[in-house]
Amino acid sequence: MKILVTGGAGFIGSSFVRYLLGAREDAEIVNLDLLTYAGNLRNIEEVAANPRYRFVRGDIADRVQLREVFEEHQFDAVVNFAAETHVDRSILDSAPFVRTNIEGTRCLLEEARRYKVERFIQISTDEVYGSLGSTGSFREDTPLDPTSPYSASKAAADLMVLAYVKTHRVPALVTRCSNNYGPYQFPEKLIPVLITNAMENRPLPIYGDGMNVREWIFADEHSRAVLMALERGNPGEVYNVGSGHEKTNLEVVHEILRLMDKPESLIQFVKDRPAHDRRYSIDCSKIRREWAWSPEIDFCTGLAATIEWYRTHQDWIREIKNTSYLSYYDQMYTRRDETLAGTASSKEED
Ligand SMILES: NC(=O)c1ccc[n+]([C@@H]2O[C@H](COP(=O)([O-])OP(=O)(O)OC[C@H]3O[C@@H](n4cnc5c(N)ncnc54)[C@H](O)[C@@H]3O)[C@@H](O)[C@H]2O)c1
Numbered sequence: 001m002k003i004l005v006t007g008g009a010g011f012i013g014s015s016f017v018r019y020l021l022g023a024r025e026d027a028e029i030v031n032l033d034l035l036t037y038a039g040n041l042r043n044i045e046e047v048a049a050n051p052r053y054r055f056v057r058g059d060i061a062d063r064v065q066l067r068e069v070f071e072e073h074q075f076d077a078v079v080n081f082a083a084e085t086h087v088d089r090s091i092l093d094s095a096p097f098v099r100t101n102i103e104g105t106r107c108l109l110e111e112a113r114r115y116k117v118e119r120f121i122q123i124s125t126d127e128v129y130g131s132l133g134s135t136g137s138f139r140e141d142t143p144l145d146p147t148s149p150y151s152a153s154k155a156a157a158d159l160m161v162l163a164y165v166k167t168h169r170v171p172a173l174v175t176r177c178s179n180n181y182g183p184y185q186f187p188e189k190l191i192p193v194l195i196t197n198a199m200e201n202r203p204l205p206i207y208g209d210g211m212n213v214r215e216w217i218f219a220d221e222h223s224r225a226v227l228m229a230l231e232r233g234n235p236g237e238v239y240n241v242g243s244g245h246e247k248t249n250l251e252v253v254h255e256i257l258r259l260m261d262k263p264e265s266l267i268q269f270v271k272d273r274p275a276h277d278r279r280y281s282i283d284c285s286k287i288r289r290e291w292a293w294s295p296e297i298d299f300c301t302g303l304a305a306t307i308e309w310y311r312t313h314q315d316w317i318r319e320i321k322n323t324s325y326l327s328y329y330d331q332m333y334t335r336r337d338e339t340l341a342g343t344a345s346s347k348e349e350d
Contacts, residue, residue: 242282
């Protein structure tokens with residue numbers, strides 16, 4: 001089976017590449033990744049020499065380049081992880097999100113249609129469902145209600161995929177997973193920010209009151225579900241993936257500080273993100289029932305393994321922090337405050 005994996009130099013895509021090569025001896029992978037700030041060849045260096053693996057630097061929104069890659073490889077399946085993924089970045093500038101997440105997905109669908117691939121898996125997110133109150137869970141038929149430019153772009157891509165199933169009979173399906181954590185996650189997302197800052201005894205920023213709830217899944221468990229989607233999923237369907245491990249951000253930070261033996265005084269509350277979704281919770285009874293998939297790693301074990309990975313990969317962190325990361329992060333807080341001030345004054349004018 002020859003599979004195009006897009007975004008395989010990112011956090012979850014690289015987990016899937018490693019997992020698939022180990023789990024299926026007949027799988028050949030072409031990993032197409034643009035290597036944006038979030039893509040890193042070091043994430044996949046352990047498989048770089050595998051004869052069943054090939055890396056191509058490329059853009060999913062570039063039809064000409066995509067056509068060449070599809071023409072050369074004649075893929076059986078496509079798994080689309082490639083995306084702009086950080087909500088805060090989408091608040092500052094939504095343009096790359098529209099380009100990669102919507103237009104890039106559409107370009108991939110066109111080539112999948114032209115070359116008659118047998119399966120197309122769109123990796124989506126529970127964020128497309130919006131925000132929950134203190135009870136209930138998202139089901140696959142929960143109406144889409146995205147609240148950030150990131151989640152809106154992912155919802156648009158999901159709808160495009162499902163439209164291509166109906167209109168062009170592309171055999172595509174969508175998975176929607178909850179928040180992932182684990183090794184190789186870019187240190188702008190919550191858990192690696194907390195771990196890497198704690199390692200340096202720097203403040204641990206927590207948005208608002210810290211009571212936002214996320215359902216945390218270890219990335220390799222997500223990869224296991226994606227392989228099941230590839231092998232057992234039905235075109236036109238949506239499959240939720242979750243762990244059941246719901247935690248407030250405060251619970252997460254307390255657990256990290258406990259495991260790392262660091263003081264709670266490092267916690268620093270910062271101004272909340274606009275339209276910050278309060279709670280996500282995933283009902284994944286469909287994949288438990290149809291694929292007998294269930295999570296195997298509890299949150300505390302996964303978190304301890306993640307902390308250990310960051311502790312033993314300080315060179316990986318240093319390389320990232322020495323390049324784009326720090327200047328971006330500093331900028332982000334300044335620019336976000338400016339954006340918020342702008343929003344407030346234009347509301348007053350209204
Ligand atoms: N991280 C999560 O908690 C989570 C949860 C559910 C779903 N998802 C989804 O899983 C997928 C992967 O997320 P992640 O956290 O690994 O993201 P990531 O930001 O770590 O990686 C994204 C990868 O996509 C690549 N990329 C970006 N634009 C591209 C383009 N135009 N062409 C080709 N490659 C491009 C980047 O270089 C990077 O390697 C995304 O689609 C995301 O929406 C993520």
